[in-house]
Amino acid sequence: MRIPSSNQRKTRLTVDAVLAQHNLPVQVDACFDELQRLSWVADYATQVERVFVEPTQAAGEWEPAAMALWRVQIAVADLCHQFAGDTLALVGHGLTLSLYRAHLLGQTHVRFRDWQQLSFAAVALVDPLAAQLLQDFQPIAGQIARAG
Numbered sequence: 120m121r122i123p124s125s126n127q128r129k130t131r132l133t134v135d136a137v138l139a140q141h142n143l144p145v146q147v148d149a150c151f152d153e154l155q156r157l158s159w160v161a162d163y164a165t166q167v168e169r170v171f172v173e174p175t176q177a178a179g180e181w182e183p184a185a186m187a188l189w190r191v192q193i194a195v196a197d198l199c200h201q202f203a204g205d206t207l208a209l210v211g212h213g214l215t216l217s218l219y220r221a222h223l224l225g226q227t228h229v230r231f232r233d234w235q236q237l238s239f240a241a242v243a244l245v246d247p248l249a250a251q252l253l254q255d256f257q258p259i260a261g262q263i264a265r266a267g
Contacts, residue, residue: 121202123194124210125151133240134210143208150194153212155182164235167214171229174218184228188218195219195247207247213237216256223252 122138122145124130131145138145157180160166166178174184191211198207209216217237221229223245237256244254 120206120208121146121198122208122210123148123151123198125149125153125212127152127212130210130212134208146198148194150190151209151211151215154184154187154214154218156180167234168231170214171217171231171234174228184214184218187215188222191215191219192222199247213239216243220252220256223250 120143122134122143124134124145124147126147126149130151134145137143154170160179166181169178170181170184174188177183195207195209211219213234217229217234220233220243221227238258240259241256242259243252243256245251246253
């Protein structure tokens with residue numbers, strides 16, 4: 120098993136407990152970083168909804184959702200090629216994982232409500248070669264759901 124992870128510290132905190140018990144390789148890759156935001160906005164939820172509804176457009180100083188999805192897709196394809204046959208446990212972020220999930224489901228954009236319902240520390244099962252979501256995100260027992 121390999122663990123590709125964003126280079127943002129909060130993703131490492133998510134898997135530290137597992138890494139303390141098992142000797143698993145972590146491969147840090149900025150392609151899995153959260154949607155890039157050069158500025159903060161007062162109404163975060165409204166901005167997120169705007170990013171999802173208009174995926175090819177930059178929302179203020181935020182990266183367009185389509186660009187974030189593209190970098191995640193490229194990184195997943197590269198890992199599948201580089202580590203063919205290995206299990207990958209991607210550690211990422213709510214916005215980018217929501218984009219990838221919508222892509223796997225054949226949706227043109229993320230439904231805002233789906234993002235709101237995604238809990239912190241949730242796990243999904245994906246066949247990246249077939250671009251198929253096998254089991255949707257489920258919260259890990261004992262974790263607190265993220266307030267939408």
